[in-house]
Amino acid sequence: MLNKSFSPGEIEPALYAEWERNGAFAAAPDSNAQPYAIMIPPPNVTGTLHMGHALTMTLQDTLIRWRRMQGRDALWQPGTDHAGIATQMVVERALQQEGTTRQALGREAFEQRVWQWKAESGGTITTQLRRLGASLDWPRERFTMDEGLSRAVREVFVTLYRQGLIYRDRRLVNWDPAFRSAISDLEVDNREVQGSLWYIRYPVEGLEGRSITVATTRPETMLGDMAVAVHPDDSRYGDLVGRSVILPLTGRRIPIVADPHSDPEKGSGAVKITPAHDFNDFEVGRRHGLAMPSVLDEDARVTLAEISDDLRTEDGLADPAFVRGLEGLQRDEARKAIVAELDRLGWLEKIEPHRNQVPHAERSGAVVEPRLTTQWYCDAAALAGPAIAAVETGQVRFVPQQWENTFFAWMRGIQPWCISRQLWWGHRIPAWYGPDGHVFVAQDEDEAQAQALAHYGRTEALARDEDVLDTWFSSALWPFSTLGWPDETADLARYYPTDVLVTGFDIIFFWVARMMMMGLHFMKDVPFRTVFIHGLVRDERGQKMSKSKGNGIDPLEMIEQYGADAMRFTVCALTGLGRDVKLGQKRIEEHRSFVTKIWNAARFCEMNGVAPVAGFRPESVASPLGRWILDEAARAVADADAALESFRFDEYAASCYRFVWNCFCDWFLEFAKPVFTGDDAAQAAEIRAVTAHVLGLVLRLLQPVMPFVTDDLWAHFGFGPTGSLMTAAWPDAARPAGGADAAAEMDWLIRFISAIRTVRAEMNVPPSRLAPVLLRDARPETVARATRWAEAIGRMARVSDVAVLDGDMPQGAAQLVVDEATLVMPLAGVIDLTQERQRLEKERSKMEDEIAKVERKLSNADFIARAKPEIVEENRDRLAQWQGERDRLAAALARLA
Secondary structure: OOOOOOOHHHHHHHHHHHHHHOOOOOOOOOOOOOEEEEEOOOOEOOOOOOHHHHHHHHHHHHHHHHHHHOOOEEEEEOEEEOOHHHHHHHHHHHHHHOOOOHHHHOHHHHHHHHHHHHHHHOOHHHHHHHHHOOOOOHHHOEEOOOHHHHHHHHHHHHHHHHOOOEEEEEEEEEEEOOOOEEEOHHHEEEEEEEEEEEEEEEEEOOOOOOEEEEEEOOHHHHHHOOEEEEOOOOHHHOOOOOOEEEOOEOOOEEEEEEOOOOOOOOOOOEEEEOOOOOHHHHHHHHHHOOOOOOOEOOOOEEOOOOOHHHOOOOOOOEOHHHHHOOOOOEHHHHHHHHHHHHHHHOOEEEEEEEEEEEEEEOOOOOEOEEEEEEEEEEOHHHHHHHHHHHHHOOOOEEEOOOHHHHHHHHHHOOOOEEOEEOOOOOOEOOEEEOOOOOEEEOOOHHHHHHHHHHHHOOOOOOEEOOOEEOHHHHHOOHHHHOOOOOOOOHHHHHHOOEEEEEEEHHHHHHHHHHHHHHHHHHHOOOOEEEEEEEOOEEOOOOOEOOOOOOOOOOHHHHHHHHOHHHHHHHHHHHOOOOOOEEOOHHHHHHHHHHHHHHHHHHHHHHHOOOOOOOOOOHHHOOOHHHHHHHHHHHHHHHHHHHHHHOOOHHHHHHHHHHHHHHHHHHHHHHHHHHHHHOOOHHHHHHHHHHHHHHHHHHHHHHOOOOHHHHHHHHHHHOOOOOOOHHHOOOOOOOOOOOHHHHHHHHHHHHHHHHHHHHHHHHOOOOOOOOEEEEEEOOOHHHHHHHHHOHHHHHHHHOEEEEEEOOOOOOOOEEEEEEOOEEEEEEOEOOEOHHHHHHHHHHHHHHHHHHHHHHHHHHOOHHHHHHOOHHHHHHHHHHHHHHHHHHHHHHHHHHHOO
16 A cells, blocks of 8 residues: 655655666667657756756756657667866866876876865766666766777877867967966856946047047056047047047057947947957957967966067156066056056046956855956857758757747858867867977877977977866867767767757857857767757746855755756746746745645555556446546647647646646546445446556556656556556547546536536535525526536535526525526525625725726836835735736626626
């Protein structure tokens, strides 16, 4: 006998271990089944499970389990990413606690230390994914630094280099001065900060008393100014274009150029151009052929190495001694000193408070510095063309489709991809340098030495490039490198391209697009046919979850408290197309009640002798009750199929919930109770067999999203030949013969009982007080139905008698219409009618007052402008709720008229 309650903390871990031990998640490459593959977005090896992971992994697992039950050869490829900068940071912090550094260890020893950390602590997130119930094919697990994947990385790099698609260039990058490395845009967090806007006067050469004022948020970089830009159409400065100004502090002459980058509406309309320390200025500098000296080094300290020969005293405008004194100062220190000196010399016009976006390195927290460095680049524009065409022609489709526009916008304006990082942990760039700086790109050092011998005609010492590749470079190869490429493996032929990629919109460019570029270039086909883009997980008010707000939810805590099934079902139920997931703990708690409902229903079935019947044939069922629930079950399966085919996870969850809670539990089992205990043995046997069949179907229907409770019940009841739901087939959506007629009768019965229940609730009729129901204008078949189901109506609607109304309408009766018939409930003597009318009028009046208050608030333009969007939305929701309640009360009063 089943326990009184389901205990997820005890059952779930043990059940998962059994699945994994039995190889239940394994793909079947030798089978004749049609393959279906999903590649996991490899989580960082440093990571722990957060709500974003819980969302995307649950959706992927739901799809995989569904397709597996449909008989597909389902491969869900697991793995983790080496996460260069994140992992290096974790290990460096550990070294700091030991009183040492990576520099003290040396590169080789440091790399060994990282591998040691990975072996001891790098599997945390994979353990947590198991707790979520993710049915990944674990023996296939890959790591982006595995030798096989490293070989693929080298092959791609060397090939692209030889094709001229990888090259070295000197360009601006996002520079993290704490890590002393270039970082990607995804690793940059733009934060709004309160700063200042400094207005500095630059004197115009040859026009005594004339100056041009520039407004800047970064006076510390003015040492590297190479021009002042004004808009070509700005009449204030038309006569100055082509002249020069003298740069205060350094005395350098720099030109005044006309460039559309300058906005006449911002600041003074004139901007200083520092090409080596600003992305926009870099482009201006290239357009006008300006020099690009760096004045901040890799630590974001002032360096004069590239401008030392340019310091001169000019009319008292420059003080070389002061400038040289800035050498080695941090940015903030240099800013203070420069502003103070400009003020002393009279060149500081004014300072205004100013809020602006300042980029910070996501990992280190340091302010990111645009820095001009020599890096390795990939010609992304050349690779982007086929990827764009693949979406345009439908080879790859985005769901929802509007994300195609985001993809096109990024791809059509793509810039060269900086692929080198100044780190020690990662795929080291396969390039070696000769004594004259000549570069040799090769698979290994022996090949590089052979190239050098051919180039120099003699053996020369070669130095390996110190940099590693951007983590996204190896991740871009994930769909085919995990399947054995560059070897032509059987897995590669069978599972590439994969079927669907499930991911968030924030990495469409960083990962999705790059996988498409690399897949099309090396595999000559797209890496996936469909990209499903889900939203972000937010709190129940729609706010972004964050530690500072204290509104985050730890999925592991929720799993421990409510079980993985409740957590997973909640995620599915809230994931609609094109919208974020608003998640609160209350929603998870509510769906734990659904798990409990399923468990209690199964327990009720067991207590009433329900058990699988060998050879049961649904088409042989004679009773309307049995045919009805079989018809509803088939409809639920069809709805679930349609929802999952279109990635409507919310509709899948809703269809399951409606059928299981409403149809099966609330109605069918209630109708079945008297049959189970009645004297008709044949009918009871049939309904027990139907109940067992439908219970088994419910468990299969829910298995993709609620694998634990369903599998436990499946095994307990002995469904299926193996006792495991993991090998069960997805239920059939074929509707039984006669199902439509049975559905019509049972739908009428449910509406009949529901209508009576509604009136009783509205009129506050106590459960202990039975009331008769009289039928007026009812067709003979309606009267026959009411007579046939009199016992169920009386028991479930608390009705003393159902009869045809002969004569006049009784006084004090409530009326309601079901189809053509009017149901008359005489309530005089059952309740105090006058008191009920007064109560309903009072409640309706209260609702009208509340509605008026909210309507006044929402019609107030000032409130709409000032209130947070979530507050406005809450008021709109409240208004709709109260309007519905008012209408319900009005309908109740009308029934008593």
